[in-house]
Amino acid sequence: YVRCSHDRLWEDQFIELCNEWAVPYIADLVGTRLVSALNSRARKVDVAKTIYYRRRKGTLAVLEELISDIAGWEGQVVEGFKRLGRARHGLDPLPTCEAGRFTGTLPGGIADLHSAHAAEITQGAFDEFYHTPDIRKPKGSDGRYGIQRLLFYLYRIRAFEVTKVTPCEITGSSGMAYTFDPSGRDIPLYMPRNRPHNPQHSSSAPDWGQWRASYEWELPAPMRCRLLGHSEYQIEDQDIIELMEDGVLDQAEADELSQLADIRYKTQQRLYDAISELPSSAVYLDMNNYAAILKVALIEKCAKQNLYPNAVQVEEDGATVSKEQITAGNLSDVVSPITDKRLQIDPENGRLLFIGDVPTAPLVSYHYGYSAEIGAGTYDRNQIDTMDIEIHASGGGQLNAVELDNDNTTQIDDSLTYRPISDKLAVTNMAVVAASQQRPYLYLETNWVLNTGDNEDSTLLLDGLWIGTEPSDRVILRGDYEEVTLRSMTLDPGGPKGGAGSDVLPAVNLVIEANVESLVIDSCITGPIRIEGDGYVEKIVIRDSIVHSIDHAVAALELPDAELHLERVTVIGDISAQNLWATDTLIFGTGDIFDTQNGCFRFSAAKKVSRLPRQYRSVWIEKMPALFTSKRFGDPGYMQLTKNIPDSISRGAENGSEMGAYNQLINPIKFDGLRAKVEEYMPFGLLPVYIFES
Numbered sequence: 001y002v003r004c005s006h007d008r009l010w011e012d013q014f015i016e017l018c019n020e021w022a023v024p025y026i027a028d029l030v031g032t033r034l035v036s037a038l039n040s041r042a043r044k045v046d047v048a049k050t051i052y053y054r055r056r057k058g059t060l061a062v063l064e065e066l067i068s069d070i071a072g073w074e075g076q077v078v079e080g081f082k083r084l085g086r087a088r089h090g091l092d093p094l095p096t097c098e099a100g101r102f103t104g105t106l107p108g109g110i111a112d113l114h115s116a117h118a119a120e121i122t123q124g125a126f127d128e129f130y131h132t133p134d135i136r137k138p139k140g141s142d143g144r145y146g147i148q149r150l151l152f153y154l155y156r157i158r159a160f161e162v163t164k165v166t167p168c169e170i171t172g173s174s175g176m177a178y179t180f181d182p183s184g185r186d187i188p189l190y191m192p193r194n195r196p197h198n199p200q201h202s203s204s205a206p207d208w209g210q211w212r213a214s215y216e217w218e219l220p221a222p223m224r225c226r227l228l229g230h231s232e233y234q235i236e237d238q239d240i241i242e243l244m245e246d247g248v249l250d251q252a253e254a255d256e257l258s259q260l261a262d263i264r265y266k267t268q269q270r271l272y273d274a275i276s277e278l279p280s281s282a283v284y285l286d287m288n289n290y291a292a293i294l295k296v297a298l299i300e301k302c303a304k305q306n307l308y309p310n311a312v313q314v315e316e317d318g319a320t321v322s323k324e325q326i327t328a329g330n331l332s333d334v335v336s337p338i339t340d341k342r343l344q345i346d347p348e349n350g351r352l353l354f355i356g357d358v359p360t361a362p363l364v365s366y367h368y369g370y371s372a373e374i375g376a377g378t379y380d381r382n383q384i385d386t387m388d389i390e391i392h393a394s395g396g397g398q399l400n401a402v403e404l405d406n407d408n409t410t411q412i413d414d415s416l417t418y419r420p421i422s423d424k425l426a427v428t429n430m431a432v433v434a435a436s437q438q439r440p441y442l443y444l445e446t447n448w449v450l451n452t453g454d455n456e457d458s459t460l461l462l463d464g465l466w467i468g469t470e471p472s473d474r475v476i477l478r479g480d481y482e483e484v485t486l487r488s489m490t491l492d493p494g495g496p497k498g499g500a501g502s503d504v505l506p507a508v509n510l511v512i513e514a515n516v517e518s519l520v521i522d523s524c525i526t527g528p529i530r531i532e533g534d535g536y537v538e539k540i541v542i543r544d545s546i547v548h549s550i551d552h553a554v555a556a557l558e559l560p561d562a563e564l565h566l567e568r569v570t571v572i573g574d575i576s577a578q579n580l581w582a583t584d585t586l587i588f589g590t591g592d593i594f595d596t597q598n599g600c601f602r603f604s605a606a607k608k609v610s611r612l613p614r615q616y617r618s619v620w621i622e623k624m625p626a627l628f629t630s631k632r633f634g635d636p637g638y639m640q641l642t643k644n645i646p647d648s649i650s651r652g653a654e655n656g657s658e659m660g661a662y663n664q665l666i667n668p669i670k671f672d673g674l675r676a677k678v679e680e681y682m683p684f685g686l687l688p689v690y691i692f693e694s
Helices: 002-011 020-030 040-048 050-055 060-071 116-120 237-245 251-260 268-276 287-297 303-307 667-681
Strands: 074-079 149-155 158-165 177-179 313-316 326-328 343-346 351-354 363-370 391-393 397-399 409-412 417-421 429-434 441-444 448-451 458-463 466-469 474-478 480-487 509-512 515-522 529-531 536-548 557-572 575-583 586-588 591-593 599-602 605-607 619-621 687-692
Touching (some): 020 050, 667 687
Parallel strands (some): 326 343, 409 429, 429 458, 474 509, 575 599, 586 605
Antiparallel strands (some): 074 149, 343 351
16 A cells, blocks of 8 residues: 555656646646646646747747647638738748649638538638728627638537448339438538547547648538539649559659649549540540549649548448449439449448449448537447457348347447347346447337346346337336346437438337336436336436427426435436436426425426426526527537627536536636637737637
8 A cells, every 4th residue: 555655646746648637736846727626637737838939939839739629629720811812912921832622712812602512601711701800899700801800610410430341222212222320311521630630540649830820621511512512623643653553553654644744623524525525535534544544644733632532432242342433422312424433422421323223232431520428429339358258240131039138248340230139028137238339229110129038136237239210119118127237329300311301210118118227328328208107116317318208298307205216317308207306408398307405406497387396506497599509319509509698508517518418528627728828829819719610
């Protein structure tokens, strides 16, 4: 014990290893002003890099680094004066190197309104248009552009990678069109964070000495259709030599093709037109030869080269469809005029369409956007690594009863779709879990019944699974349970597959017909939960979760005679229970608690007409304003509070953060720390403008 104490004293001298109590003392040595103690990671990073920051104070590299170090987000910093329209003068650098990538607009020049691509990114971090000065106070889109403005574009939503997923066939497409999402939803595909100084898939430490301004495809944001389709081509002498070595061209054909060397073609069509004018164009435009030319000529600094297959990938019969065989386009109507490609991808709706033959065993890999590690997802779940796994399931298809052992742990090792799912009628000590960083989709064709039979005091664990259904089936608990735990689960809350007027997926209800001593729901997204028949639950604990009822006539939590504990929960719909202990909870509905003498409703919010136990520093919602960016499951901003929410909710939790399921993200506290550090290290005389891109 004495030796361990001495070791800790030695480690407490180093900011990377020290205990939390030692951080302020080390901070005093370098004279830094600490951020909130709730943001412990940022405090240590700030102290460790204070001298580094001071040596580079005022540079864009440090300001962008602060976004990552202090808030844990990604961002782009733009000097406002560079977005102002003006007349050029003799001291300006050569304009061609600063011209817009998609419009060719020169710095300060008149915008090319012919470019639909550039119009999509106006007012954003990569705007290529130039603006008149705006001296108004920054608010929304007002007051952004001026000589003294420093624009911080912040990306708070993370991109999670999911690999080898079974896509969902679109009804009526004859096996040719699919959604990337296995439930059949239209979702925006996300681009992963892949900055040159801190690439996502690199094991090396970040090297901010390699900093440069980001390209659009290097930041975590929804992937635009035109961006995925952005391709530029340039044939180099080395490319021609490579084509000769591969037997694609002979010497005469290579000499002829060299006429096009070192010329930049902004689109594939321009390259095609240039090749068509050559005498031997028939040879070059042969399907196989043309694909080989496209492969070697595609330049590194274009979106298509970087996004496929790094951000999105499609496999057919075990082989990846090459980037030369894909194109981007709108598939809202699942109709494509393209005939010379194998695959068309619509990243904005998350759809893909095969062209030609019906595909065999298609699989997709992609990134989806979400705010937090809640619900089933492809993030690390370290508790799985400590479990003893007796049975492994993989390959998709039917999940048989023999793979769901009554007294053992079954681990699903991939992210494929499983259907149908067998009932269990003699649960003893059963666990069904997904492997860490996997997200299997379990599709219910009938009610999934989990019954203990004649067993008593059984235990059940479900972890990391996404359960969905088309015919409105339910997960039903029957029998006698000592403890039931749902951890990092998604019981699909249902909702529209796409935009307005689209088909609606039903919610998966959790129905309790059993006698349960303890029900624990931790970091989950669920549909309605209710007790039916002779069911009884002694105590229910829900933490860091979202409970969502899409039907106003169906209560989100209908739990008579139950003792309900809600900790950092977002509830969409009404609730009823015998007793309620709630903290940091946001109830977008009416609460009806039978016993108001016992329990507590603290640092939480609910509709004003609710019947609740004793309140402490809570908020009544009167007009039920638009609290959320989106209430559609599948959207990146699902249940994320809007920026116009009053502080009584956005900062009303016990720790000063927002109420609800995202409380532990401490986004308001991170933002306060970021603003404090930006003011400390930004250039003198400038005004920061913060713009939340997501």
